[in-house]
Amino acid sequence: MDNSLTLVSHELCPYVQRAAITMMEKGLPFERLDIDLAHKPDWFLRLAPLAKTPVLLAGDRAIFESAVICEYLEDTAGPPLYPTDPLERAQQRSLVELASAILANIAGLYSATNGELFTEKATALRSQFETMESTLEAQPYFNGEAFGMVDAAFATAFRYFDVFDTIGEFGILQQLPKLQRWRAWLAARDSVARAVTADYPALLLDFLRRRDSHLAGLIPYQSAGTPSKDGAPA
Template sequence: MSAPLVLVSHALCPYVQRAAIVLAEKGVPFERRDIDLADKPSWFLKVSPLGKTPVLLVGDVAIFESAVICEYLDETARPRLHPLSALERARHRSWVEFGSALLNVIGAFYNAADEAALAGRAGEIRARLERLEEALGSGPYFAGQAFSIVDAVFGPVFRYFDVFDSIADFGFWRGLPRVAQWRSALANRPSVADAVRADYPELLRGFLLARQSALARRLRGQLSRQCGPA
C-alpha cells in the first residue's frame, strides 16, 4: 500500500479492534487516531456518514464499516486471512456475521435492567457459545492452525468476558473446551493483545459503571466490598 493509512477509532469499540488486528497481522503501518464519540469532531462527521468508528483513511479516501475495511485490507495486503476456497470464504463471512450478532447480545447483557433480564441475556450468550463449540475444530484458531478474519472478529468479543468473569460466574464457559482453547489462543496472540490500550479493562469497567443496569449494580457492589467500610 502506498497511501498512508489512518485508523479512526474509539478506545472501547470492538469493531475498531477487528481492523487493528487485521492491520497488525499483515504488518501494515498505520496511524491510530482516537476520537470521543460523545463529542465528535467535525472532520470525523465528514468522513463517517454513519457517525461510527472505525473509519480507515486511505490517503484522502474514507472507508467505513469494519467488515468492509477488513475485506479491503485482505484484498490489498498479504498474507491473505480469508480461505482460498470460495465456499470456505462464504462460510467464514457467515461466522463474521455471527460474531457481530453476538456483540449485540453482549450489549443487551450489560444493559439488562434487572436480574431476571440479566440471567436471560446470559442464557442467550451461553447458547451462542454452544453453537461456536459445535463449529470449531481442533484449533487453536477457527480454521485450525491458520489465523483468519473470523479470529480477528472474535478476539474483541472474548475480551469483554475478562471483565464479566471478574464480576461473577454467569455460567458461560462450563463444558465448552474448544471455545475455551480458542479464547485463550486469541488472548495470547500479539495482534489481539495489542489491539487495545493497556487501560482497556479500567475503561470498560468505567463504561459499565456509568449504566443503569443490573450488571452495573453488581459491579458497584463488588467495588464497595473491596473498598470496605468508610
C-alpha cells in the first residue's frame, strides 16, 4: 500500500500552511509540490474540482479543502490537535472557521482598491481579532501547553502581519496584549516557521507590490525586487 503524502501547494497559500503545520506536528513525512496558480496544470485541475490549493495526495487518492485534509490527518495520526470533548472540539472548529473568515478579510485588505475599502476591511479584522483576544485564556498556546488546530489556523493569519507591519501601522492588532503574546509564541513554533520557505516575506511583499491596490501604494519602492511570482495566496 502506498502511504506517501504529497501536499500540492502554493508557496504563499495560508491554507497550505495549515496542512503543512498539521503534518509536521504529527511527525508525518510529506513532499511538497508547488504549482503556479496563474497557470494551473491539467493534472491539478483533474484532482481539484475547486481548483484551489491545498490538495493532499494520500497515495493515489486526492483530498481537497484544508479543513477536510486536517480532519483526515487528525483521524489517522497522533498526537491529537483537537480536544476529545465533542463540545470543545466543535467550538474549536468554529474558531478555525473564524480564522478562515479572517484570511478572507486579509485578502480583501490587500486587494482593496481604495482607502475606504481598505479601512472597511481593517475595521472588520480588528473586530474579529478582538473576539479572539476575549476568547484567549491559556498560554502559550490556545489549549495551554499543547499546540493544537486553532494555533495552526491562526499562525498562518498572523504571518501576514509580519510583512504588513513593515509597510505601516493599520491599527488591527495593536493593544491586544494576549493576542500579541500568542502571535509571538506561534511564530517561534518550529512547525509554523518551517511551513514556509525562508524567502516567504520577500515573496509576499513582491506579490503585494504587484497588485493594483491601496496597500501596494503604501509599499516603498525597492529596486532589488524578488523574481515575479504569479498566483494568489488567498
